[in-house]
C-alpha cells in the first residue's frame with residue numbers, strides 16, 4: 078500500500094571536482110578525487126534511508142569535473158536521474174565558477190579536503206565565494222584536522238556534516254511536487270487550518286489539494302472502499318482496540334447500537350482518508366478508476382470540528398491510526414495527518430518525519446505546570462528533568478500510538494522507523510491505548526478518542542511552523558524530554574483535563590536565556606495552539622532544513638556548534654546568529670519563487 082511516490086525517489090548527486098590541467102596535475106588527482114566521491118556514496122548509503130525504508134540512492138558524475146563542459150554533462154546526467162541535492166567533493170584546487178552546481182533549486186554542499194599537498198580548502202573558499210556572489214547558497218564542509226593526501230577516510234566531523242546536509246536536503250527533495258490534502262476547511266477558526274497555498278508552493282514546492290468532508294459521506298454511502306479490507310480492518314479493530322468505559326454523563330451517552338455503528342464508521346473513515354491521500358489500486362478493480370488515483374499527498378489534515386463532528390463520529394481513530402506505524406495491514410510507514418486540518422502543524426510533522434523516518438506526535442500545547450502549581454494540587458515535588466516544571470501536551474485525536482513509550486532500542490524507550498518495529502512492540506502500543514467513547518459535549522456525533530500516557534523519558538524535539546504577515550513563515554524549535562511522572566501525580570493532573578485524550582508530559586531543555594529562560598517562557602513563546610513532537614534531538618537538522626527553504630528560525634535551544642547553514646549566512650553578520658538568519662532568508666526569498 079505505498080503509492081506515495083509517483084516516479085523515482087530523489088537521488089543524491091555527487092560531483093568530484095578536479096584541477097582541469099592535463100599533462101601532470103589532473104592525472105595525478107583523478108583517482109584520489111573519484112575515491113572521495115565513492116567514499117561519500119558509501120557513507121550516505123550506510124546511514125541514510127528513504128522514509129519507505131529503502132537505502133538512499135546516489136549518482137556520481139561519469140567523470141571528474143575539471144571545467145564547464147564536464148559540469149554541464151554532470152548536470153545533464155543528474156537531471157535524468159532525478160537528483161534532488163548535490164555534494165561536490167575535491168582534494169585540490171579547481172576552478173570555482175566553472176565547476177559549481179548552478180541549479181538554484183537544488184540544495185548543495187561542498188566538501189573541500191583538508192590537506193596541504195593540494196589545496197582542497199582553497200577551492201572550497203573560491204567556489205563558495207562564487208556561490209555567494211551568484212546567490213546560490215551552499216553548505217561548506219571542511220574537516221578540522223589535516224589529512225594526508227593518501228588518506229581516503231572521512232573524518233568524524235566531516236561525516237557529521239555530510240549526513241546533516243544530506244538528511245535536510247533529502248527532506249527538501251522528497252517534498253517537492255507532492256501535495257498537502259486538506260479534507261475539509263478551517264476548524265474552529267484555527268489559523269493553521271487556513272491553508273496557505275502560496276506558502277506551500279513557494280517554500281516547499283508542494284501543491285494544495287482540497288476535498289470537502291462530504292466526500293467521506295459519499296464514499297461511505299456509495300461504498301467506495303475495499304469491502305474486504307473493511308471487514309479485515311473492523312475485525313482487527315475489535316481485537317486490538319479496547320473500548321473504554323463511557324465517561325459521558327448518563328443522559329449524554331450514545332446507545333450501544335450507535336456506538337457499534339460508530340466503530341464501523343470510524344474504520345471506514347480511516348480507509349477513505351488513506352485512499353484520498355495516496356490512492357488505492359483496489360478501487361480501480363472495483364470500478365472506481367478516478368478514486369483509485371488519490372491526491373499524491375505526502376501529508377494531509379481533517380477539519381473534523383465542527384460541522385463533521387457535530388453530526389458524525391469524530392476523526393480521532395482515523396487520525397491516531399494513520400499517524401501510527403501499524404494497522405490491520407501490519408507494520409508500515411506512518412502517514413502525516415493533522416487534526417483540525419492544522420496544515421502548519423502538518424508541515425511541522427512532515428519536516429520531522431522526513432528527517433527521522435519516524436511517526437510524529439501531534440498535540441495541543443495545553444498547560445504550563447509550574448513546580449509550585451504541581452505541588453499545590455498533588456502535594457508532590459517535581460524532580461529530575463521535570464524539576465523546572467512541565468508542559469502538558471494533549472489533544473483529542475491524532476497523537477501517534479508510537480509515542481506510548483512501548484517501542485524500544487537496546488532496552489531504552491524510543492520512537493523508531495517502522496522497519497525496526499516488531500509485531501510485539503506494535504501490539505504493546507495498542508495495548509497501552511484505550512479508546513473511550515468521545516466526549517459528546519464536544520463531539521455530538523460520537524466516535525472514539527485514544528487515551529494513553531507517554532510512560533517513558535525520551536529525548537524529543539517539539540517544533541512548529543507559523544505564518545506571520547509581513548514576515549512569512551518562521552519555525553520554532555524546542556528540544557527536551559518526555560517525562561514519566563509517578564502514576565499518582567499524573568492521575569491528579571490528568572483528572573483535571575479531558576480525561577479521554579492522550580497525554581505527553583514535556584520538559585524542554587533550558588538555557589537560562591530568552592525563550593529558554595524557564596519552562597514558562599517556552600510555553601509563553603509558543604506561536605500557536607499546536608506543536609509537532611519528533612523523537613530525538615533533531616533541532617540541528619530542522620535548522621539546516623529551514624535554511625535550505627529560507628525559513629528563519631525564531632527560537633531554538635540547539636548548541637551553537639551544531640548549527641549548520643549555507644556559508645553565505647556568515648556574510649549577514651555574526652553577532653547574534655538569529656538576526657543573520659532572518660536577513661539571509663529575507664534576501665534569498667523562498668526556494669521556489671518570490672515572496
Ligand SMILES: C[C@H](O)[C@@H](O)[C@@H](O)C(=O)CO
Nearest residue numbers: 382417441472473519606
Ligand atoms: C475538543 C476541543 O475542541 C479541542 O479539539 C480543542 O481543545 C483543540 O484541540 C484546539 O486545538
Ligand SMILES: [Mn+2]
Nearest residue numbers: 417441472607
Ligand atoms: Mn487541537
